[in-house]
Amino acid sequence: TGSAARSRVLSAGTPGAHAILMRRKDECMNMVNIPSPALAIVGRHNSGKTTLIEQLIAELVARGNDVGSVKHHSHVGFDIDYPGKDSYRHRAAGASETVIAAPGQIARIKTVEGEVECSDIVRSMYGHDIVMVEGYRKSGLPTIEIMRSGNDADSRVAEVFAEGARRGWPLGTDFTQFTRGLPTADDEAARATLKNTEQDDAAEAEGSHFKTQHPDHIDISNKLPTDKTVAVVTDIEEAVRAAELYNVPSFALDDIAGLADFVEEHYVRPRVTVVIQAGGESRRMGRSKATVPFAGQPLICRLVERLGPVSDDLIITTNEPDNLAFLHAEFPHLRIQLVCDAFDFRGALPGLYTALQAARNPYVAVVACDMVFASGSLVVAEALAMNESGADVVVPVNKHGYEPFHAMYRRMACLPAVRAALDRGEKRAQAFFEDVNVFEFPQASVLEAEPMGGCFINANTPEELHSLEESFLEG
Known part of the structure; x- marks a missing residue:
C-alpha cells in the first residue's frame, strides 16, 4: 500500500x-490564499448590467470556471436580512458580525464603517477563476461598458463617446469639458492640455457647438467610458464605431459567447x-x-x-x-x-x-x-x-x-x-x-x-x- x-x-x-x-x-x-482576478460590468441605470452579468456568469460557469460575484448597492441602509429571523435578532441585539450557516450555504453579515473598497472585497474572495463585479466604476478594475439603445442615458453617453473618438481624445479624458464645449479636432495643443485649467476658456469658446446642438444635454461625465474600459457591449452603432476608433473590442448585447471568449482569454485566471x-x-x-x-x-x-x-x-x-x-x-x-x-x-x-x-x-x-x-x-x-x-x-x-x-x-x-x-x-x-x-x-x-x-x-x-x-x- x-x-x-x-x-x-x-x-x-x-x-x-x-x-x-x-x-x-x-x-x-503556509496555507496559500490564491488571489482572484476581477472584472467590472458598468453602465447607467437600466442599461441592463444585471442581465448581462447573469448571462455571462452562466456561460463562464458552463465552461468549467469558478466564478465569484460582487454587486454594488448604492443605497445606504439596505439589508439582506429581515425582522423576525433569528439572525436578524442576533444583529439587533448588538452583534457586529453574524454568520448564517446551513448545509451547502453560508452567509456573513458584518457591520462596517462607511463603504468598503471594492479592492478589499475582491481581495477577500480567494480561489475564484474570475470575480465578476456589477458596478464600482471607480474601483480601478478593468471594466466592460454596456450601452443600450432603449435607454436615453446610454444614448447620450454614446453620442459623447463617439464625439470624443472623432476628435481624437484619449480614453480617460476629462469629458466634463463636453458640457462646456470642446476645442476643434485639429487643435493639438488644446487637446494635449485638456485638463489644464488655463485651457478651459479656450475650450468653451472654440467648441461650444456641441452644447448648442444638444440643448437637452445633462451631466453624464461620471458615467462615461474611461481608460479602464476594455470592452463595450452595445446595440448602438455610434458606440460601435467609437469603440473601433479607440481600438476597444465591442460585442452585441446577445453575443454572450463572444464576450465570454474575450473574458477567458484576457482575464480568467490562467x-x-x-x-x-x-x-x-x-x-x-x-x-x-x-x-x-x-x-x-x-x-x-x-x-x-x-x-x-x-x-x-x-x-x-x-x-x-x-x-x-x-x-x-x-x-x-x-x-x-x-x-x-x-x-x-x-x-x-x-x-x-x-x-x-x-x-x-x-x-x-x-x-x-x-x-x-x-x-x-x-x-x-x-x-x-x-x-x-x-x-x-x-x-x-x-x-x-x-x-x-x-x-x-x-x-x-x-x-x-x-x-x-x-x-x-x-x-x-x-x-x-x-x-x-x-x-x-x-x-x-x-x-x-x-x-x-x-x-x-x-x-x-x-x-x-x-x-x-x-x-x-x-x-
Missing part, C-alpha cells in the same frame, strides 16, 4: 511526534501546471533527494503539500517512478503524474524541456524538489506577474543571479525556444532566455509574496539537509 511504501521510506529514522506536530504547524502557516523536478539518485546526497526523510516525511511529500494547493495539474519528473508510486495513495485528490526524462542525458535544460513538454496548462511553474522552503505564494505571485506583464518567463533574480528552478514559464513560447537551445548543444537552464520575453522578478517582490524568505535554499548533501531540518524544527 501507499502507507507501507511511505513507512519504508521513513525507516532510516523518523524524528517522532514532535516533528510531525511541527510539520502540521508549518503547513498551517491554469497553472506545477512541475516538481525530482530527477533520481543524487551523488552528493548519496540517495534519491525525493525520498530522503525531512521532518517526519519524505522530502517530496513536503514539496507536494506546499505546492499542491496552487496547482491545477501536478507533475513530478523522475527517473524512479516505481519508488514514488506511493504518492498516488498519499495524495489521491491531486492525481499526480510521474513523468520520466524526455532525454537520456542529464542537464538543467533537458529537465526543463521535460517539464514543459509534459505540462497540460499554459503556465508552468518549475520547482526543484530539494528547495525545502519552496513557496506556493511565490508561484501565485509569478503567475499574476506573467498575466499582467505578458512575459514568457517570470524568473526571480537576486545577487546570485537567476533562480530558474522556482520560476514560471509560458509553455507555448518556451517549449520551442528550449528545444532550439538544446539543438544548439546548450545545457544551462537560462540558455534560451534571449529568445523569449523575460520578466525579472526582484527580491523585493519575492519577499512581498513570501515574507519569511528562504524560497531558493536547497539541500545537496546530508549535512545541509540535516542543518535545514534542525533550523526548521527549532523554528
Whole structure:
C-alpha cells in the first residue's frame, strides 16, 4: 500500500511526534490564499448590467470556471436580512458580525464603517477563476461598458463617446469639458492640455457647438467610458464605431459567447501546471533527494503539500517512478503524474524541456524538489506577474543571479525556444532566455509574496539537509 511504501521510506529514522506536530504547524502557516482576478460590468441605470452579468456568469460557469460575484448597492441602509429571523435578532441585539450557516450555504453579515473598497472585497474572495463585479466604476478594475439603445442615458453617453473618438481624445479624458464645449479636432495643443485649467476658456469658446446642438444635454461625465474600459457591449452603432476608433473590442448585447471568449482569454485566471523536478539518485546526497526523510516525511511529500494547493495539474519528473508510486495513495485528490526524462542525458535544460513538454496548462511553474522552503505564494505571485506583464518567463533574480528552478514559464513560447537551445548543444537552464520575453522578478517582490524568505535554499548533501531540518524544527 501507499502507507507501507511511505513507512519504508521513513525507516532510516523518523524524528517522532514532535516533528510531525511541527510539520502540521508549518503547513498551517503556509496555507496559500490564491488571489482572484476581477472584472467590472458598468453602465447607467437600466442599461441592463444585471442581465448581462447573469448571462455571462452562466456561460463562464458552463465552461468549467469558478466564478465569484460582487454587486454594488448604492443605497445606504439596505439589508439582506429581515425582522423576525433569528439572525436578524442576533444583529439587533448588538452583534457586529453574524454568520448564517446551513448545509451547502453560508452567509456573513458584518457591520462596517462607511463603504468598503471594492479592492478589499475582491481581495477577500480567494480561489475564484474570475470575480465578476456589477458596478464600482471607480474601483480601478478593468471594466466592460454596456450601452443600450432603449435607454436615453446610454444614448447620450454614446453620442459623447463617439464625439470624443472623432476628435481624437484619449480614453480617460476629462469629458466634463463636453458640457462646456470642446476645442476643434485639429487643435493639438488644446487637446494635449485638456485638463489644464488655463485651457478651459479656450475650450468653451472654440467648441461650444456641441452644447448648442444638444440643448437637452445633462451631466453624464461620471458615467462615461474611461481608460479602464476594455470592452463595450452595445446595440448602438455610434458606440460601435467609437469603440473601433479607440481600438476597444465591442460585442452585441446577445453575443454572450463572444464576450465570454474575450473574458477567458484576457482575464480568467490562467491554469497553472506545477512541475516538481525530482530527477533520481543524487551523488552528493548519496540517495534519491525525493525520498530522503525531512521532518517526519519524505522530502517530496513536503514539496507536494506546499505546492499542491496552487496547482491545477501536478507533475513530478523522475527517473524512479516505481519508488514514488506511493504518492498516488498519499495524495489521491491531486492525481499526480510521474513523468520520466524526455532525454537520456542529464542537464538543467533537458529537465526543463521535460517539464514543459509534459505540462497540460499554459503556465508552468518549475520547482526543484530539494528547495525545502519552496513557496506556493511565490508561484501565485509569478503567475499574476506573467498575466499582467505578458512575459514568457517570470524568473526571480537576486545577487546570485537567476533562480530558474522556482520560476514560471509560458509553455507555448518556451517549449520551442528550449528545444532550439538544446539543438544548439546548450545545457544551462537560462540558455534560451534571449529568445523569449523575460520578466525579472526582484527580491523585493519575492519577499512581498513570501515574507519569511528562504524560497531558493536547497539541500545537496546530508549535512545541509540535516542543518535545514534542525533550523526548521527549532523554528
